[in-house]
Amino acid sequence: MTAITRAEVAHLATLARLDLTETELDHYAQQLDVILQSVARVSEIATADIPATSHPLPLENVFRDDIARPCLDRAEVLAAAPAHEDDRFRVPRILDEEV
Amino acid sequence: MSTAMPETIPYDEALNLFEPVFGLEVHVEMGTNSKMFCGCPTAFGGEPNTQVCPVCLGLPGSMPVVNRTAVESTIRIGLALNCTIAEWCRFARKNYFYPDMPKDYQISQYDEPLCSNGYLDVTVATAEGPKVVRVEIERVHMEEDTGKLTHTGGATGRIHGADYSLVDYNRAGIPLIEIVTKPVAGAGHLVADVAKAYVAELRDLMRALGVSDVRMEEGSLRCDVNLSLNKPGSPMGTRSETKNVNSLRSVERAVRSEVERQSALLTAGGRVVQETRHFHEDIGRSTSGRSKEQAEDYRYFPEPDLVPIAPSAVWIDELRSTLPELPSAKRSRLEAEWGITPFELATVVNAGALDLVEETIEAGVESAAARKWWTGELLRSANDQGIELADLPVTPAHIARVEALVADGSLNDKLARQVFEGVIAGEGDVDEVIASRGLAVVSDDTALLAAIDEALVAQPDVAEKIRSGKVQAAGAIVGAVMKSTRGQADAAKVRALLLERLGVTDA
Numbered sequence: 001m002t003a004i005t006r007a008e009v010a011h012l013a014t015l016a017r018l019d020l021t022e023t024e025l026d027h028y029a030q031q032l033d034v035i036l037q038s039v040a041r042v043s044e045i046a047t048a049d050i051p052a053t054s055h056p057l058p059l060e061n062v063f064r065d066d067i068a069r070p071c072l073d074r075a076e077v078l079a080a081a082p083a084h085e086d087d088r089f090r091v092p093r094i095l096d097e098e099v
Numbered sequence: 100m101s102t103a104m105p106e107t108i109p110y111d112e113a114l115n116l117f118e119p120v121f122g123l124e125v126h127v128e129m130g131t132n133s134k135m136f137c138g139c140p141t142a143f144g145g146e147p148n149t150q151v152c153p154v155c156l157g158l159p160g161s162m163p164v165v166n167r168t169a170v171e172s173t174i175r176i177g178l179a180l181n182c183t184i185a186e187w188c189r190f191a192r193k194n195y196f197y198p199d200m201p202k203d204y205q206i207s208q209y210d211e212p213l214c215s216n217g218y219l220d221v222t223v224a225t226a227e228g229p230k231v232v233r234v235e236i237e238r239v240h241m242e243e244d245t246g247k248l249t250h251t252g253g254a255t256g257r258i259h260g261a262d263y264s265l266v267d268y269n270r271a272g273i274p275l276i277e278i279v280t281k282p283v284a285g286a287g288h289l290v291a292d293v294a295k296a297y298v299a300e301l302r303d304l305m306r307a308l309g310v311s312d313v314r315m316e317e318g319s320l321r322c323d324v325n326l327s328l329n330k331p332g333s334p335m336g337t338r339s340e341t342k343n344v345n346s347l348r349s350v351e352r353a354v355r356s357e358v359e360r361q362s363a364l365l366t367a368g369g370r371v372v373q374e375t376r377h378f379h380e381d382i383g384r385s386t387s388g389r390s391k392e393q394a395e396d397y398r399y400f401p402e403p404d405l406v407p408i409a410p411s412a413v414w415i416d417e418l419r420s421t422l423p424e425l426p427s428a429k430r431s432r433l434e435a436e437w438g439i440t441p442f443e444l445a446t447v448v449n450a451g452a453l454d455l456v457e458e459t460i461e462a463g464v465e466s467a468a469a470r471k472w473w474t475g476e477l478l479r480s481a482n483d484q485g486i487e488l489a490d491l492p493v494t495p496a497h498i499a500r501v502e503a504l505v506a507d508g509s510l511n512d513k514l515a516r517q518v519f520e521g522v523i524a525g526e527g528d529v530d531e532v533i534a535s536r537g538l539a540v541v542s543d544d545t546a547l548l549a550a551i552d553e554a555l556v557a558q559p560d561v562a563e564k565i566r567s568g569k570v571q572a573a574g575a576i577v578g579a580v581m582k583s584t585r586g587q588a589d590a591a592k593v594r595a596l597l598l599e600r601l602g603v604t605d606a
Contacts, residue, residue: 015396017196054189054401060409066131066168069138074148077156087147088249088265091198 003036004029105363110355111288113362117328119290120282120335121354125301128244128319129172129274130311135243136163136206136272136405143317147267155243155272157202162404165190169241169274170213172310174410174418176276177214177239179304179425187409188213190241190402198266199245207242207277209399213408214239219304220427221296222441223289229441230289234297235281246271276310282325282335290326291354298322298350303426303448321345324378326357328365336361337371341385343378356384433457437466450474451488455495462499472498476516480523493522500529513586514538541588544596547580550588551597554579566601573597 006029013020013028020028046052074087083090108116134141137154153161177184191209217236222229246268278301286293302320305311313320322345327338339361344353361371376385424432433453434444437460447456452473459469473488481488501518504510510518510533521532533539541547554576555562564572573594580593598604 011396015194015196015398054403055406057406059406060187062164062406063167063170064138064164066133066166067138068133068140069152071139071150071152072156074146074151077148077151085251085265088267089148089198091264091266093250093263094197 002029002033003040004032105367107356107359108362108366110291110358113328113358114288114290116330116366117336117358117362118284118331119286119354119358120284120327120329120338121286121290121294122282122325122338123278123280123294123297123350124323124325125278125298126244126321127276127278127301127305127311127313129169129276130309130319131166131168131172131274133166134272135166135169135241135274137161139269139272141273143314143319145269148269150269151271155201156268157200163206163402165405165408166274170408170410171418172274172308173213173239173241173276174415175308175422176278176305176310177217178415178419179308179422180214180217180219180236180239180278182214182217182236182239184410184415185211185213185215185408187211187407189407190405191399192402193242194398198264199248200271201246201268205243205245206402206405207399208240212238212240213410219297219300221293221300222427223292223296225289232283232286232289232293232296234283234293237279237281239276239278242275242277244270244273244275284335290358291351294324294354295347295351299347300426302347307423307426307429309423315346318345322350322353324350324353324357326354326361327371328358328361336365337373339371339374339376341376341378342388343380345378346380349378349380349383352383353378353385360384429453437470439466439470443470446470446474450478452478455488459495459498462495464495464499464502468502469495469498472519476519480519491523492525493519497522497529504529504533508589509539511540511586511589514540517586539587541584547584547588547593547596548600550580550583551576551593551600553583555600562601565597565603568603570598570603 006025009029009032010020010025013025078084078087078089081089128141131141133139134150134155137152139150139152139155142150154163174184188208188211190206191211192204193207193209194204196203215236215238217239219234219236220231221234222231224230246266247270249265249267251263251265280297283293298320302313302315305313305320311319321343324341324344325338326341327336329336339357341353341357344350357376364371372387375388377388378385430441430444430448433439434441437444447453447470450473452470455473456466456469459473460466477491477493478488481491497519501510501515505512505515517536517538518529518532521527521536521538522529526532526535557579558575561572561575565576576597577590577593580597581588581590
């Protein structure tokens, strides 16, 4: 019994816009399966009296005051991008999708 | 098939055949000083990519920290909408691959919204008088706004046909509140009005709470409209979701156009496709976007970089005590206090003049005069300059002073307008403008008589008519005197003096 199917890996690859070959799909499906099976072993230890958590530290209500702070220098920011134009980041065209 | 099926059925006809169910998702940008998870400023209209930092650019190693004021604003909105405030809730990552979010995910809330299960009562006008409709609220949650994309190349500037896109991340990370209604059924022919009234009421509520200035033209309030139709007695139909509905008028038009489109489809034996549609302000209708059937898969999971929010009862009570009088209660009170109709009050509200009129009345001005100035002369001036009424240099105290001077006869209506013109032009306060422009009603009889004599000499034929008893001809002379005194005379007084001068009695 595998923890993740090859079809699920292919679906995830599509969502992440990764163009994987058939060989890569096999390869990653195997690797991810090992990782997920290892993580699943943790669930075996967790019993009903141990609640699930999304954070390792028992903290709540960590906030900052609503104060504006200086920003990054635009020239520096844009210089780090693969492409820019008109003071904006230039990205490849997006097809068949509108958010 | 040669018989052409109609693409739409007229709204009222459609609603005789079908029952509408609508739901609204409203996004409101908070008016905080800084962004949701970082200290970048949120001002609208900045130079592209000047309000960005490692957090809102999603640079490796950066960590978000929650803006306390944004949380407080959300709780206050939840309380004003009669919601339950969660005792404990978390943020979630909404994963999607689109360059408006540089992290490839948006921090939002998923199955643990901060506020849930509330309602908002809205009033719509009907032929039988005002009708109150309760709109139930499913949830109110926090998230971050996305960056702004400009599609370049291609013919239309839209995505299809674009060669590439340019991104400005100034807006990315601005606190955004999403308010989602439960499905609203039973509105019948009022469905478009109820949807519009709900958004208008929300806008007024946000302004009253002071959590957002809600400038719809700047995109600080945006709606998605869900709508379905069903035959009476049948289960709810398949819904469409119309996005980009960004003005009150568009909310109404989006609902109407979907009613008209879906009813034609259903009547012709077709079915409504569950899809996202895009509303176009320019043509007033929507076009088909992506089909929802290619299921969205956002792979939500609890945001590991943020800790849970657990508002204490004490904190919630403190926030509750900061709630102002809510718009609906305020409207009822003011209608009664000012003795005006809901329609007259709506004029004041729509002008953005409610607080100003209220303060002006508190400063001692009659309700009618306060409303007249703010929704007339001053509103025109603000509109001409493209600014809000509140941003004019005129204050309630100025109006009180002018009205006092009108009452004691020192100013007339025309001069009062010139005073405000001067105040708006930055010439000083009311008395300074009067002094520098020499604005005062000429009450000196000798000066007025001299002006009258001059006018009589200039128009001897008119003078003769009046002498012969044609009192209505006096208007020409009064007009000439008002002109020569630059409007600074009391017209009634000029008329009386003129008739006395000519020995004519008013018939």
